[in-house]
Amino acid sequence: MNPLPEDPIKVAHCCATFMLSGDAPAKAFGFSLRRAAPGEAELEMTVSQNGLNVFGTCHGGVLFTFADTALSIACNSHGRQSVAQQCSITFVRPVRPGDRLIACALERCRTSRTAIYDCTVTNAQDGKVVAEFRGHSRTIADDMPA
Template sequence: MVQEYLDFFRANDHFARHCGFELLEVKPGFATAKMVIRPFHFNGANTVHGGALFALADFVFAVAVNSRGQLALAINTSMAFINAALAGTLVATAREVSCNRRLGVYQVDIHDEQGQLIAQF
């Protein structure tokens, strides 16, 4: 059932596909995804747009939080932008910090190819 749910999630997240997000690994309470930086990801300052970073973090969070096959949604999020992303591939990793019957807490870290922390969600 969990695999069917994840397949449904992948097939129906049209925005993630449009942005070029690719799942790398999924297990209960955990997910990683990558985004190859393309010209449409850049803002006017010629760095990856904060919205693109937020969308990548939100996507990998959504996969991790739904990785047990039960629909779950965010009620509050925030993002800290640590370093500018300029080129290459970004990898976002979502990890469950705590989870009970009604509420879960997750942290998402986005790193560049050199392992530099770009943002936390």
């Protein structure tokens, strides 16, 4: 990656673009970036047939991956290489094929090497929350990889 710009919004967007460029599950499930800012990320996806469980609803692993990807973008948005340290998710309601989902990750607190993020996954059709996710991150390098 080239040296990061000085504008924090541009840094966040540059890091988000980098993070998504090498994320195979994000590509496979069609995650796309809506917004990136320091400590924040917003993604969207449409649930496809390859994301369904045996009951015909969105697989919990896909929802977890969606929220985890939003966490990944938010925790790397400061231009420092960070990874998930611990995460949990609560599934609130089922998601059907064709539903468009929005994942909004928001930094709750950050120290020099750790941070906590909350991510809400919402069904864009009706505005209802489908999952709540909390992730803890750990900074492992002061710079993003080249």
